[in-house]
Amino acid sequence: MKNNTETKKDLHNYIIAAFTFISIAATLYLDSDSTLELQNRIGMFAWTCLLVALYWESPLVRTQVLVAVAFATVGEHFASVYMQGYIYRFHNVPAYVPPGHGFVYLTAVAFARSKFFDQHFNKVKIFVFTAGIAWSIWGFTGASQRDALGAMLFAIFIFSVYSGRSPKVYLGAFFVTTWLELIGVSYGTWRWVASEPIFQLSQGNPPSGVAAWYCLVDAVALGIAPKILNVFNQIKISWQRKWE
Secondary structure (H helix, E strand, O other), X not given: OHHHHHHHHHHHHHHHHHHHHHHHHHHHHHHOOOOHHHHXXXXXXXXXXXXXXXXXXXXXHXXXXXXXXXXXXXXXXXXXXXXXXXXXXXXXXXXXXXXXXXXXXXXXXXXHOOHHHHHOHHHHHHHHHHHHHHHHHHHHXXXXXXXXXXXXXXXHHHHHHHHOOOHHHHHHHHHHHHHHHHHHHHHOOEEEOOEOOOOOOEOOOOOOOOOHHHHHHHHHHHHHHHHHHHHXXXXXXXXXXXXX
């Protein structure tokens, strides 16, 4: 019975990942030639799917995902709309992007707790490092849009994997962020400008180390989510005592 339960839980992780990867491809394809109205409809559908997915998660994971969504959405408006580091087709943050960040983070968590990552952690790490370093070298030396920022971000990513609290989550984020970035820019759903706006470092389209941003998102989610849960639990206890 225990093995069956563990198998079902592990299958759940792969279902989340499969749904996210397929949804990313479908959403970005639809948005490559969409209207704002269609973007908004996709956004409503994405929020519905995310809330359904979170129904099966623990309160801690739900809170982590929602914190990640809030933090990433603020980051999107700062980095894209305000700083113009990368630009969406309508110079906005599409309605599906916030729940999309939720799925990206949830998928990274699903990868991290999967049996495959648990059994093959070192092999996964070597693969990600090899692929990321090769991408960074190519981006810095051979790409038409040079990528100094990507190389720097991937160095931060490697440091985070070795020193951060959630190395498996970071490795999982590499797969899903690489997938969405390559598809997004290939469809023209967004584009990264040639130089990032703060230090004027060259950046690829997309940067090779973009997964490093999810190390920061995860750190914020892990740090804030337990505190939010604690506040809600205290409120719940207070209400229960009030009505006893």
